[in-house]
Structures are given as structure tokens and as C-alpha cells.
Amino acid sequence: MADRPGIDTLTEQQAAAELAELARLIARANEAYHTKDAPEISDADYDALKVRNAAIEGRFPHLKRPDSPSEQVGAPPAQGFTQVRHKVRMLSLSNAFAPEDITEFDARIRRYLGLSSDAPLAFTAEPKIDGVSLSLRYEGGELVQAATRGDGSVGENVTANARTISDIPARIDNAPEVLEVRGEVYMAHADFAALNERQAQRGEKPFANPRNAAAGSLRQLDPRITAERPLRFFAYAWGELSKPLADTQTGALKRLAGFGFAVNPLTELCDGPDAMLVHYARIEQMRAELGYDIDGVVYKIDDLGLQARLGFRSSTPRWAIAHKFPAETAWTRLVAIDIQVGRTGALSPVARLHPVTVGGVVVSNATLHNEDYIAGRDASGNPIRGGKDIREGDWVQVYRAGDVIPKVADVDLSRRPEGAQPYVFPTTCPECGSDAIREEGDSVRSCTGGLICPAQAVEKLRHFVSRAAFDIEGLGARQVEQLYRDGWVREPADIFTLRERYGPGRPTQLKNREGWGEKSANNIFEAIDERRKIPLARLIFSLGIRHVGEVAAADLARHFGTWQALVAAVDTAAPAAECHLQADAAEAAERQAAAQEGRRARIKPARDAVWEGLTPEARAAWDDLTGIDGIGATVAVALVTSFRQEAERASIDRLVEHLEVEPDEGRQVTDSPVAGKTVVFTGTLERMTRAEAKARAEALGARVSGSVSAKTDLVVAGPGAGSKEKKARELGVEIIDEDGWFELVGTP
Numbered sequence: 001m002a003d004r005p006g007i008d009t010l011t012e013q014q015a016a017a018e019l020a021e022l023a024r025l026i027a028r029a030n031e032a033y034h035t036k037d038a039p040e041i042s043d044a045d046y047d048a049l050k051v052r053n054a055a056i057e058g059r060f061p062h063l064k065r066p067d068s069p070s071e072q073v074g075a076p077p078a079q080g081f082t083q084v085r086h087k088v089r090m091l092s093l094s095n096a097f098a099p100e101d102i103t104e105f106d107a108r109i110r111r112y113l114g115l116s117s118d119a120p121l122a123f124t125a126e127p128k129i130d131g132v133s134l135s136l137r138y139e140g141g142e143l144v145q146a147a148t149r150g151d152g153s154v155g156e157n158v159t160a161n162a163r164t165i166s167d168i169p170a171r172i173d174n175a176p177e178v179l180e181v182r183g184e185v186y187m188a189h190a191d192f193a194a195l196n197e198r199q200a201q202r203g204e205k206p207f208a209n210p211r212n213a214a215a216g217s218l219r220q221l222d223p224r225i226t227a228e229r230p231l232r233f234f235a236y237a238w239g240e241l242s243k244p245l246a247d248t249q250t251g252a253l254k255r256l257a258g259f260g261f262a263v264n265p266l267t268e269l270c271d272g273p274d275a276m277l278v279h280y281a282r283i284e285q286m287r288a289e290l291g292y293d294i295d296g297v298v299y300k301i302d303d304l305g306l307q308a309r310l311g312f313r314s315s316t317p318r319w320a321i322a323h324k325f326p327a328e329t330a331w332t333r334l335v336a337i338d339i340q341v342g343r344t345g346a347l348s349p350v351a352r353l354h355p356v357t358v359g360g361v362v363v364s365n366a367t368l369h370n371e372d373y374i375a376g377r378d379a380s381g382n383p384i385r386g387g388k389d390i391r392e393g394d395w396v397q398v399y400r401a402g403d404v405i406p407k408v409a410d411v412d413l414s415r416r417p418e419g420a421q422p423y424v425f426p427t428t429c430p431e432c433g434s435d436a437i438r439e440e441g442d443s444v445r446s447c448t449g450g451l452i453c454p455a456q457a458v459e460k461l462r463h464f465v466s467r468a469a470f471d472i473e474g475l476g477a478r479q480v481e482q483l484y485r486d487g488w489v490r491e492p493a494d495i496f497t498l499r500e501r502y503g504p505g506r507p508t509q510l511k512n513r514e515g516w517g518e519k520s521a522n523n524i525f526e527a528i529d530e531r532r533k534i535p536l537a538r539l540i541f542s543l544g545i546r547h548v549g550e551v552a553a554a555d556l557a558r559h560f561g562t563w564q565a566l567v568a569a570v571d572t573a574a575p576a577a578e579c580h581l582q583a584d585a586a587e588a589a590e591r592q593a594a595a596q597e598g599r600r601a602r603i604k605p606a607r608d609a610v611w612e613g614l615t616p617e618a619r620a621a622w623d624d625l626t627g628i629d630g631i632g633a634t635v636a637v638a639l640v641t642s643f644r645q646e647a648e649r650a651s652i653d654r655l656v657e658h659l660e661v662e663p664d665e666g667r668q669v670t671d672s673p674v675a676g677k678t679v680v681f682t683g684t685l686e687r688m689t690r691a692e693a694k695a696r697a698e699a700l701g702a703r704v705s706g707s708v709s710a711k712t713d714l715v716v717a718g719p720g721a722g723s724k725e726k727k728a729r730e731l732g733v734e735i736i737d738e739d740g741w742f743e744l745v746g747t748p
């Protein structure tokens with residue numbers, strides 16, 4: 001520092017040059033310290049650089065750089081860990097709460113596999129550890145990588161940290177060449193208490209619960225800190241394997257234990273739901289004495305061959321379920337009811353609560369679902385909570401079930417404040433003032449403002465840039481919200497003209513906005529360009545159409561293949577969607593008339609009358625659309641409604657003009673005999689159930705449809721196939737039987 005000129009003597013040009021140099025030096029020091037964990041300069045020198053930078057900025061405020069080090073508080077870079085793409089996705093589990101959910105789980109699996117109710121079917125039952133999941137990759141017996149779950153597909157590389165955990169062997173003998181061991185990192189109660197005591201002694205914030213402590217410790221950028229934290233690990237699953245571990249779940253766990261992993265000692269083999277529930281009760285009873293947190297019991301099909309047949313839904317296996325312990329609850333005061341407007345216009349009531357701790361987490365909001373829920377009734381008008389309504393000022397019992405949003409379980413009427421009034425649900429949108437209407441049979445009241453409603457527009461944009469949608473790096477919910485408020489981005493298409501409007505050489509530039517700089521602006525422009533090419537399923541999901549989630553979007557993409565085909569089909573089916581809605585209305589009217597006249601309602605004729613006069617093309621397009629497995633009339637109506645709404649359609653069209661939409665080629669599976677083909681299963685199938693047939697066909701890259709049309713490539717017909725087989729014959733579509741199907745695709 002000594003050889004630098006005094007601030008007062010600096011010319012503007014010298015000041016600008018020095019600020020640039022200081023920004024570079026400080027950024028380099030930051031990187032050395034935080035990312036490489038190898039500081040290059042002393043703390044004192046680092047501070048001196050920052051002081052000088054601030055002093056120059058103080059004298060020449062207009063020269064302050066967009067990447068000024070004074071704006072960066074020396075925090076570690078957000079991207080501290082490198083990313084790891086999991087070879088086999090890390091999935092979550094679907095949840096069950098009641099004993100009936102477990103009998104249904106067993107029944108569902110039997111239906112799927114076509115097993116009778118008395119065929120033997122064994123399950124493992126083991127505690128569900130409340131920690132952080134971790135995947136450990138061993139190659140040639142050496143631990144080569146440890147990764148967190150992340151979003152299931154991409155996690156963080158925490159190898160150095162995992163190596164510090166004593167339950168995790170660095171080397172294992174006699175293991176398959178490639179072995180990914182999966183399990184849970186957790187912290188025992190005693191260790192957690194001691195850690196929090198140390199934190200308090202050092203004047204640092206205590207952790208809210210052992211899970212947070214485990215997660216925080218595992219994600220330390222400095223592995224020396226992880227090493228000081230008493231983390232443990234239970235192995236319960238696996239990812240990529242070069243050779244199977246065993247034929248059964250229990251056998252595989254034994255192998256893992258043989259490699260030196262801790263496997264939970266409360267794992268038991270059960271012969272059905274009764275035994276599973278007995279073991280659940282036993283584990284629940286032992287819960288307080290276990291010495292570590294668990295939040296339920298996980299049941300898994302023991303036979304790994306059956307696990308393979310059952311496979312996965314979009315993010316959970318069909319062969320496992322988590323039976324959660326009852327949620328913790330707490331009483332608190334409901335201060336106010338607010339209405340939030342979602343991307344589809346749904347008005348969602350939210351309870352603002354006096355903050356209260358539930359299961360180690362402070363809760364200050366809870367969902368109230370819809371107006372019926374507040375009024376104390378369900379969608380069919382039956383009482384819930386004994387018919388008690390919820391009012392502002394009430395004492396309410398709140399609970400958290402897993403990670404889901406807190407809910408209100410009960411209301412204490414004895415503590416209801418005098419003069420508390422029933423809640424009046426708004427009939428206009430609190431954001432834009434448009435009418436908020438509730439369709440027949442719908443529990444949700446929705447704003448009719450469409451894109452003129454700022455809340456809907458912002459929510460649509462937030463959805464558009466979310467991870468499963470366009471996922472534009474650096475352009476998250478916060479950024480689009482800001483850009484919307486300032487009028488720079490009003491709809492998704494505007495994102496793709498940002499560079500044209502606010503890029504280099506334009507009178508107003510993104511890089512000059514607060515919180516942005518040249519580098520971040522350029523990065524965004526590039527990240528946006530990268531997404532101009534987008535897979536069809538992602539595009540469909542990104543539009544944020546009601547009822548069209550990731551799974552429906554994927555089903556639609558697989559069925560139609562291209563954006564043009566989808567649009568043409570929805571447009572052609574539009575008049576039929578209208579008929580469908582009218583048929584619902586006609587049915588309701590007929591039921592009412594019949595009740596009044598004291599006769600039986602004639603529903604079918606009432607519904608059918610509405611469809612007369614519809615063109616055969618519209619009817620066929622509607623049948624094709626609603627015939628796609630997983631897509632029913634609700635999704636079809638939502639698609640038509642969205643595409644027919646003029647402003648929304650124009651906005652979608654403007655967006656698509658900027659994109660190159662990648663066609664869906666049947667899940668990119670190309671080496672299967674049915675890849676890209678449209679298959680219809682009809683009649684009785686004997687060697688597999690309908691659900692299994694569909695899942696297998698889709699896994700092989702086929703589209704499965706419920707109705708036969710000229711687009712059908714193959715019909716698999718079992719005994720009793722009727723009109724569909726006939727139609728296939730008329731259209732000259734190839735027809736095979738179930739054995740033919742297995743000959744074609746092989747057995748799993």
C-alpha cells in the first residue's frame with residue numbers, strides 16, 4: 001500500500017485504472033481464500049485493499065464499478081461446490097399417513113403386477129432417517145466421489161467432506177467395479193447437543209435441529225469444519241452398479257453391511273401390511289430412545305426383480321413408500337387471512353400466524369386451501385373440522401407434515417374473540433380488480449384478468465424461468481420479478497429480446513442496472529441464447545397451463561412429437577371441449593329437473609345431445625387428446641381454454657417465434673423396436689397389467705394411446721378386445737397379441 005499515491009492527488013483517469021486493478025486483486029484474493037482454500041495474501045493486506053478501494057470510490061462515486069468489491073461482503077461464491085450429474089437419479093418417496101394407505105400400497109402393487117390378494121409378497125420395513133441423503137461412488141473399491149441429492153439429477157460434489165465421516169469407508173474390499181452406495185447422513189442427539197453448546201460458547205448461532213446441523217455440516221466449503229462435526233451415515237440404497245448386489249433388498253443390505261457400512265438394525269422383513277404396521281408401531285414406540293431423529297418407516301418390496309418390474313413414477317419408485325409419523329402440532333393465533341394470486345389466477349388464502357415453533361421450525365404462514373376449507377366444509381359440502389369455520393383472530397392448531405407447507409388442523413372456538421366475523425371470500429381479484437369466478441364443480445375461485453393481472457403475469461414468469469421449465473442460469477424468480485416491475489419483461493417472449501433492447505450499444509443497458517454489471521449482463525444474454533433451443537416437453541410445462549405439470553407435459557410431448565402437431569390437435573379439439581363443458585352443465589340440469597319431477601335422471605341422452613352437430617374432425621381430435629394415457633378431459637379443457645384465450649395465445653405465439661423447439665422422439669430411446677411408435681393396448685392382458693404395459697412401453701420410447709386412429713402404429717389385443725381391434729383392422733393397423741408383444745420387446 002505504501003507505494004500508492006495519496007487519494008487526494010489522484011486524477012480521474014488514475015482513479016478509474018486503480019479501481020479496475022483493485023477489483024481484480026480482491027476478486028483473486030476471494031477466490032484463493034474461499035474456493036481454493038489457499039489464501040494468497042494476509043488478512044491485513046486484504047483489508048488494506050478493500051479500504052483503499054472504498055476510499056477511492058468515496059472520492060469518485062461516479063467511477064464506482066458495477067463489479068465493485070465494496071458490494072461483495074467477502075461472502076463465499078454461491079457456486080462453492082462443483083456439480084455432479086447422478087448416473088441413476090436420486091428419487092424421493094411418496095408418503096403415507098394412515099394404515100389404510102399401507103393396505104392400499106400393497107393392493108396397488110398387486111394390481112400393477114397382476115398378483116392375487118393371497119399371493120406371497122414380502123416387504124422390508126426400516127426407519128426413515130431424518131437427515132440428508134448422500135450418494136457415494138466407489139470405483140475399484142476406492143471412494144472416488146460423494147454427492148448430495150440436489151434436485152435428484154444434479155447434486156453437489158462433497159467428496160472431501162464425506163471423507164471426514166468415520167462411518168464412510170474410504171476403501172472397500174470385494175466390491176463390484178462400480179458401486180454407488182446411497183444413504184443418509186445424520187447427527188445423533190447427543191452430538192447435536194454438544195455441537196450446539198460449542199456454537200453457543202463461540203457466540204455462534206445454534207442449529208434449529210439435528211437435520212439442519214447435518215446438512216450445514218456436510219455442505220461446508222472447508223472440509224476441516226466438516227471433520228469437526230460428528231456426522232454419521234446409514235446405508236439403505238444404491239445407484240449405479242456394475243454387478244447386482246443380490247436378488248433381494250435384504251440380501252443387498254447384508255452385502256452393504258459386509259462392505260463395512262452401517263445398516264439400520266431395525267430393518268425387518270415383513271410378509272404383508274399387518275406385519276408392516278406392527279413393526280411401524282414398534283419403531284414409533286422406540287423413537288424417543290433411538291438417539292437420532294427418524295420421521296417414519298420406509299417399506300420396500302424385498303424382491304429386486306419385482307422392484308425392477310414396478311419401476312418408477314416421475315420422481316418416486318412404485319415399490320417403496322414412506323409411512324410418516326403423525327406431524328407435530330402447535331397452537332397459535334391467526335392474525336389475518338391474505339389472498340395470493342397464483343399463475344393460473346387461482347386465489348389462494350393464506351393464514352398469517354403469530355410465529356410458533358412446530359417440530360423445530362418457526363411457522364408464520366399456513367395454507368387455507370380455498371373458501372370451502374375456511375368455511376369448514378369439503379368440496380361436496382360435507383363438514384370438516386366438525387364444521388368449524390376459520391376467522392381472523394382465532395386460535396388455530398397448525399401442523400407440518402414433512403416438508404410440506406404448514407396446515408391448520410383445528411380451531412379453538414372457546415378462545416374465539418368476541419365479535420369475530422366469518423371470513424368473506426373476495427369475488428374480485430385483490431391484485432387487478434377483475435372478477436374472480438368459481439366454475440361449477442371447481443373448488444378454486446380464479447381471477448379472470450389473465451395476463452392483465454400483474455400477479456398472474458409475475459407468477460407465470462417465475463414459473464417460466466423455474467428449474468423444470470426454462471431454467472435460465474442467473475435469471476431466477478427474483479430477477480424476472482424485478483424486470484417485470486420495471487416494465488422490461490412483461491411476458492416470456494420479452495426475455496428473448498432483452499439483448500436487442502438492453503444489450504451493448506443500446507441507450508439503456510442491463511449492465512448499468514443496480515445489482516448488475518457487464519459480466520453478469522453478458523452471462524444472462526448468453527444463458528438466454530442457450531435456451532432458444534428447448535425440448536418440447538419443457539416448453540409445454542413452461543407455459544404454466546392449469547393442470548399441465550411436468551408429467552402431463554411429458555405425456556403430451558411424447559404423444560404429439562412436435563409443437564405444431566400439439567397446437568393443431570388442441571385447436572381442432574376446441575369445439576369438442578366446449579361440448580364437454582356443456583355436457584356437464586346439461587347433466588347438472590337434468591339431475592335437477594329429474595329430482596324436481598321425482599323421476600330417474602336420464603344422464604346419457606342429456607350429455608349426448610350436446611355432442612350432436614360436432615364435426616367428426618373435432619370429435620376425433622378430442623378422442624385422440626383425451627385418449628392419451630394420463631391426459632383426461634380436465635387437462636384437455638385447460639389446454640383448449642388457454643390456447644383460445646386471445647391474449648394468452650398471442651403471448652405464446654410470440655414466445656415460440658424466438659425458439660427452436662426440439663421434437664420429442666419418444667424419450668430419445670432409439671434402439672427399441674417400438675421407439676417413437678404409437679401403441680394401443682386393448683382387451684384383457686394376462687401376463688402384465690395395463691399400468692405395467694403402459695409404463696414398459698413408454699420406457700421403451702413408445703407413445704401409449706387409449707384410442708385407435710390413423711396415427712396408431714400397433715395394437716396389442718388381448719381376449720375380449722372389441723371395437724378398438726375392429727377399428728384397427730379397418731384402418732389396416734398392425735395387431736399383435738400379448739405373446740407377440742413380449743416377443744417384440746423382450747421380458748423385463
Ligand code: IVH
Binds near residue numbers: 091092127131236
Ligand atoms: S429409500 C428410491 N430408505 O427419505 C428411494 N430413503 O423422502 C430411495 N430416507 O430421499 C430412498 N431414510 O433421503 C430410503 N431408510 C430409508 C430412508 C430414506 C431416509 C430419505 C431419503 C429420501 C427421502 C425421501
